[in-house]
Amino acid sequence: MKLDVPNRLGAEARLGIGVFGTAFALFVVRFLVPRPIAMSNNGDGGRVLCGAGITWKGLPEPFVHLAYTAAPDAPPCRPTYLLTQSWLADLAVRIAGAAGFPRTLSLVVLGLLSSVIAAAAISAIVLGLPYRRRTRLFVAAGLLLVVADSAFFGYFAAILGEGTAFLGLLLVAGGLLLTAREGRWSYAGLAVTFAGGVLAVNAKVQTLTILPILAPAILLVRPGGLRGVRRWASAVLVIGAIGAVTLYAQQSVEPAxxxxxxxxxxxxxxxxxxxxxxxxxxxxxxxxxxxxxxxxxxxxxxxxxxxxxxxxxxxxxxxxxxxxxxxxxxxxxxxxxxxxxxHPARTLEVLNRAATDQLTARPDYLGSFEQDAGFPPHAQEYRVPVVSWLTGLIAPLGLFALVPIWLIVAVRAWFHRRTALGVVLALLFAVSVTQFGTAALGDGIEGIKHQSVALFSILIALVLCSSPLNRRSEPTVP
Incomplete structure (x- = not known):
C-alpha cells in the first residue's frame, strides 16, 4: 500500500500538468487565432489603466485597443478604487517594458497572463475533485466550455474588472477542493484559496460582498490532515490575510x-x-x-x-x-x-428583467476586434458560443428559467453539504444570488454586463454539479 502512494502522486501530478497544458494551449489558440480578440472599453477602463500607471481619458470605444501607451507628458494618476485587473495589467506593462516598450499595456500579454491563471485554476479544480479520472476530465471539458465562451473570455484581455472576478472564483473553487485533500495538497489549497479570494473580492466594488460569503466557506472546509487548533488556525489565517490585503488595497487609492x-x-x-x-x-x-x-x-x-x-x-x-x-x-x-x-410586485418585475439580462449573457456594445481588423464598430466574435447560446435561448423566461437553475445547485449543495464540493457549490450559489440582487436593484444601467459575475458563478456551479452524477466514481485518495 505504501508503494502505491508515490504512484498515485505521480499520476495526480501528470493529470494536473496535462490538464493545465491542454487548457492553456486551447486558450492561446482561442485567443489569438486567426486574430487577437478582447473586450472593448465601456468608458470605465481608465480605472484599470490608472492602476497600471497609464493615464487615459477614454470614452466608450467601439473597437479594441490592443496596446495602451501612456503619453510622455501625461500626469500621474491614482484610481479612486482598486480593481485587481490593474495588478495583471501592471504586470503586463512591466513585461512590455522589459521587451523595450515602456509604459505600454499590451492586451495580448494581458490575455496570455489571464489564460495561464485560468488554466491553472481549472487544473486545481480537477485535482481537487476526489473522483475517477474520467469524471474529472468530463468536468474539465465543461469548465473549458464555460471559461472559453464568447460571453466571458474577452474580459481576460480587457481593461474591465470582470476578468479577475472570473479568475478569482475559479481559483477559490479549486483552492477549497484542494484544501480538503491530505498532505501537501491541503497547504497548496489554502494558498490557492488566498490568491483567488484576493482577486475575486477586489475585482470590482460590486464584488466586495464576496468576502463575507467566502469567510464561512473557508471555515467549513476541513483541511486534510489538519486537526484541532491547526485546522482552525489555518482557516483564520487565510481569512485574515484576504481581509488584510483587501483593506490595505482599498485604502491605498485616491480619495473619491x-x-x-x-x-x-x-x-x-x-x-x-x-x-x-x-x-x-x-x-x-x-x-x-x-x-x-x-x-x-x-x-x-x-x-x-x-x-x-x-x-x-x-x-x-x-x-x-x-x-x-x-x-x-x-x-x-x-x-x-x-x-x-x-412594492413587492415592482421588485419582482425588476428582478425578472435582471434575470433576462443575466441569461442574455453578453451586451451588444462591447466589441471584440481592433479597428484594423476590418470589422464594423462593436463587431463581436462567436468562436465558442455554446454556453451563452443556450442561456440566450431561455433568457426570455427570466426568473422562470433562472430560479430552477438556482434550485438545482442549491439541492446539490445540500446533498453534498458534508464535503468540500458541497461547500464550493454553496459558495458559488451564494455569490451568484447576491451578485444578482446587487446588480439588479443597485443600478439601472448595463444590466447584462453587471450580471456577468452572477452568471459565471452559477454556470461553474452547474458544471461541478455534474461531477458526482457518475455513480461509479470513487475517491482517488483516502
Missing part, C-alpha cells in the same frame, strides 16, 4: 470625489450617488408605471415626472434641475431599498 463635491476614501463613493440615481430613474420612475405615486413614495417632487426614464448621463436628467440639490438627500440606497421592500 462624489458628485456633491465631498471626498472620501471609501471604495466606489465617487459613483454611489450615480448608481442610486440610475436605479431610481431607470428602475422605479421609469415612465411606465404610476410616476406620481412613485415620486411620492421616494419623497421626490411631482415636477420630477419630466425626468422619468432619464439616467444620470441622459441629455435631460433630474440632476440639472434647479431643485435637485434640495432633494439630493433622497438619493440614498436606504430610500431605494425601502421602496422595493414596500
Amino acid at each position: 470625489r462624489a458628485p456633491d463635491g465631498t471626498y472620501t476614501a471609501f471604495p466606489g463613493d465617487d459613483s454611489r450617488e450615480i448608481n442610486v440615481f440610475n436605479s431610481i430613474f431607470l428602475n422605479i420612475v421609469d415612465g411606465k408605471h404610476d410616476t406620481q405615486a412613485d415620486l411620492a413614495a421616494l419623497g421626490l417632487p411631482p415636477s420630477f415626472a419630466q425626468y422619468a426614464g432619464n439616467g444620470w448621463w441622459h441629455p435631460h436628467p433630474a440632476r440639472v434641475d434647479p431643485r435637485y440639490p434640495q432633494y439630493r438627500t433622497q438619493m440614498t440606497r436606504g430610500n431605494v431599498i425601502a421602496f422595493f421592500a414596500s
